[in-house]
Amino acid sequence: MTIGLSACGGDFYREAGATVDEGGFGNPTMTNSLISTGQLAVAEGLARRFENEVPPSVNFAFNSAKLDAASRQILLRQANWIRQFPEVRFRVYGHTDLVGSNSYNKSLGLRRANAVVRFLSTQGISRSRLEAVVSFGETQPLVVTEGRERRNRRTVTEVSGFVDGHPSLLDGKYAAIIYREHLESAGRSVFDEVSAGVTQ
Template sequence: MIKTLFLAGLVAVAGCAPETQFMRTFNSEAGSEIDEGGFGNPTMNNIQLQTGQKSFAIDLSNRFASEVPSTVNFAFNSAQLDGTAQAALRRQADWIRQFPEVRFRVYGHTDLVGNQSYNKSLGLRRANAVVSFLSAQGISRSRLEALVSYGETQPLVVTAQPELRNRRTVTEVSGFVQSHPQVLNGKYAAIIFRDYVASAGETTSVTGTQ
């Protein structure tokens, strides 16, 4: 009698217990067992790009800043590119060549020493120096648009003293070349494949002068 009651209790508990992993897999759509929460994300990403819900330019700009040094620094009251700056710009040029449909903008900055009018001019000279160097690496000037100088108005470190970190240019993705609309047409896979193939080869740079 006790054994019968015990077995009946087990049946009752089993009936109330959640379904097993096997049953969930058996009763679900194919592929759901390997879904970690991102199932369908590639399709969603493509739709968002084509409908303007997601800015590919922002994503690509973030990737650029994370994979290469987007900032170079300058000596006091100078727009000359030293060896460290040139090495950083060669890495920028190598990255930019992978994306011929993308345009870039160079922003010039200064520290807070000197008057604002002079510093705005100095920031522009620094931006021009970067563009000239990138052009010498084989990057078309038509893709390096709208040089901007913020002068002393956007310091990283607020100090009236000379500050290397404030004397800089910043290169950012600004948009797309009109004759290369493939990203906006949702053909991102073509870019990924091109990037993958390029990464297998040896990276070379064209040595240029300022």
């Protein structure tokens, strides 16, 4: 008898409950709060924009949490993007390959996340906006292999929400930020052309 496992996809190789418990105690409550104040849609939009405009991941050498030159270049791009949105918080998730014990890899993943947070905080970003609180260790590989896979040895930086009480947040609404983002995305030349057409 043959049993098909194709429906399981990539989750087949993950630990039981990994998709239910994402490792962040209190995240369901935070998500409910963001939905009720209307911030979640904006946070999701910023998260997609961040992922599309800068590389969200950096990779590491085997058994190392040291940032190499290529990682620092990517993190400089992340820092430039993050500085544009002083009201947004970010979370850095650490990952490892499948070599070594799960407990060691969780610790190594967290050291990698902390290395990224330390670097970003040297680039003029408040440490209070950066979290390295979750380490997935070896439980979420990009490439399922028991060997040394560099793509699995990574951190991922993501938008995690908004800074409480930031002056740009308007009663749980994000109108000022959306407006600023709209102006920046349109570009100065579009407004110049419109202004020139209006004055002629």
